[in-house]
Amino acid sequence: MPYVYDDQNIFAKILRGEIPNDTVLETEHTLAFNDIAPQAPIHVLVIPKGPYVCYDHFALEASDAEIADFNRVVGQICQMKGLQPGEGGAGFRLISNAGKDAVQEVPHLHVHILAGRNLGRMLGKA
Ligand code: AMP
Numbered sequence: 001m002p003y004v005y006d007d008q009n010i011f012a013k014i015l016r017g018e019i020p021n022d023t024v025l026e027t028e029h030t031l032a033f034n035d036i037a038p039q040a041p042i043h044v045l046v047i048p049k050g051p052y053v054c055y056d057h058f059a060l061e062a063s064d065a066e067i068a069d070f071n072r073v074v075g076q077i078c079q080m081k082g083l084q085p086g087e088g089g090a091g092f093r094l095i096s097n098a099g100k101d102a103v104q105e106v107p108h109l110h111v112h113i114l115a116g117r118n119l120g121r122m123l124g125k126a
Contacts, residue, residue, distance in 0.1 A: 003053045003057045004053070005052070005107070005108075011106050015031065015049055024080070025076060027073055028069060029048060030048055030066075030070045030073040032045065032046045032077050035112065040115060040119065041116025041117055042092070042116040044077050044081075044112075045110045045111070046073055046077065047109060048066055048109055050062060051108070052108070053108065054096070054098035054099060054104060054107070055109055055111075057109065058109045077113055091115065093122075095111065096109070096110065
C-alpha cells in the first residue's frame with residue numbers, strides 16, 4: 001500500500017509556521033526542535049521538511065540531499081549538546097517510531113534524540 005501523507009498533522013503545521021516550535025537547528029531540508037513533553041533532560045525531535053510519513057518512507061523515497069542533510073543535523077545536534085561518546089559526552093538514544101506497533105503518534109517522520117540521564121535498557125517487557 002502506498003504511503004499517504006496527512007498534511008494536517010501537527011508537524012506539518014509547524015513546518016508551515018501555523019503553530020510555534022522551539023527550534024534548535026534549521027537547515028534547507030531539516031528542522032530540529034525541542035519536544036513539547038520531554039522524556040529526558042535533552043529531548044530533541046528532528047524532522048525532514050518533506051512530506052514523509054515514517055522512517056522507511058523517507059529512506060526509500062527521499063532524495064540523497066534530504067537524507068544526507070537529515071543525518072547531518074542529527075550529528076550536529078549531538079555535537080551542539082555535547083553528547084558524543086567519542087568526545088567525552090555521556091551519549092544519547094535515537095528513536096523513530098513507525099506505525100501502530102511502535103505507537104507513532106505524529107504521522108510525519110521524526111527521530112527523537114534523548115539524553116541527559118541514564119535512559120535504562122532499550123525496551124521494557126511487553
Ligand atoms: P511519536 O510517538 O514518536 O509520534 O512522538 C511524537 C512526539 O511529538 C511526542 O514526544 C510529543 O511530545 C511530541 N509533540 C507533539 N506535539 C508537539 C509540538 N507541538 N511540539 C513539539 N513536540 C510535540
